Amino acid sequence: MLTPSTAPPFPFREGALFLIDKPQGWTSFDVVNKLRWKIRKHLGLKKFKVGHAGTLDPMATGLLNLCVGQWTKELKQLEGLDKRYTGTIKLGATTPSFDAETEEDAFFPTEHLTLDMLRETALRFTGDIEQVPPMYSAVKVDGQPLYKRARRGEHIEVQPRPVTVHEFALDNFTGTSVDFAISCSKGTYIRTLANDLAEAAGSGGYLTALRRTAVGPYNIEDAWQLDDLLEVIDQL
Structure with a gap:
């Protein structure tokens, strides 16, 4: 596996991996x-290759792996x-995007929900499962991202895709929200x-918080705060 760069000097041209803790509100492309x-300015170049391995939604925070230079071939x-x-799931309502980026559009009962019930329901979404990507996603159908069609009010039938959920743990149930920890495949x-999960439990639900804590052997504890990394590069 690639070794992350944790301190200068950084081998920008030869290739480097940076673990970044993505701030909330930023797109992965923003980072x-x-x-x-910053690297182009430091090296005095008009062009320089930087890419990320695995998009995080703007609302989400956490680990974003960025490769620079020759290591972009390893993405x-x-x-x-x-x-x-x-993260956290709000219960009793849904949104078109399945997260807090869009307004609530429907409401559901929560009085019958318990933590044990939700945990039992989560077992149905553990292991090898088929999952339909949300309409507000970058998945392309006929060459166009679904989120663009969703913003136009279109609804497209999307084929389910096989994924693997290794762990779907739930805790801190309040009656209208529940925290989770998930380990899953690409x-x-x-x-x-x-x-x-919420629909299968007879209610509705959407994400109000999401944080990526690990990607393979790489952990959020080893990640740079973006501003700190940019400041270090400024000082090179």
Whole structure:
């Protein structure tokens, strides 16, 4: 596996892997663009390759793996690694995007829900399962991302995709929300798991918080805060 860069000097041209703790509200491309601009400025180059391995939604925080220079050729091996997440599901309502990025559009009872019931229901979404990607996603149908069609009010039938959920643990149930920890394969939509879990339990649900804590052997505890990394590069 690639060894992350934790301190200068950074081998930008030869290739480096940076573990970044993505801030909330930033797209994955925002992070890539910011780091690319900083490295180009440092090296005095008009072009420089930077890429990420596995998109995080703007609402989400956590581990984003960025390869620079020659190591951008290794992005595919990083994209295929299992991932771990923590977060919170609000119960009793749904949104079109399955997260807090869009407004609530339907409401459901929660009085019958218990933590034991939700844990038992989560077992149905553990192991090798088939999952339909959400309409608000970057999955392309006929060459166009689903989220663009969703914003136009279109609804497209999307074929389910095989994914593997190694662990779906639930805790801190309040009656209207529950926390989770998930370990899963590449391509798993946590938003869809939240929606499907609540629906299967006879209610509704959507993500209000999501944090990626690990990608394969790489952990959030070893990640750079983006501003700290940019400041270090400024000082080189």
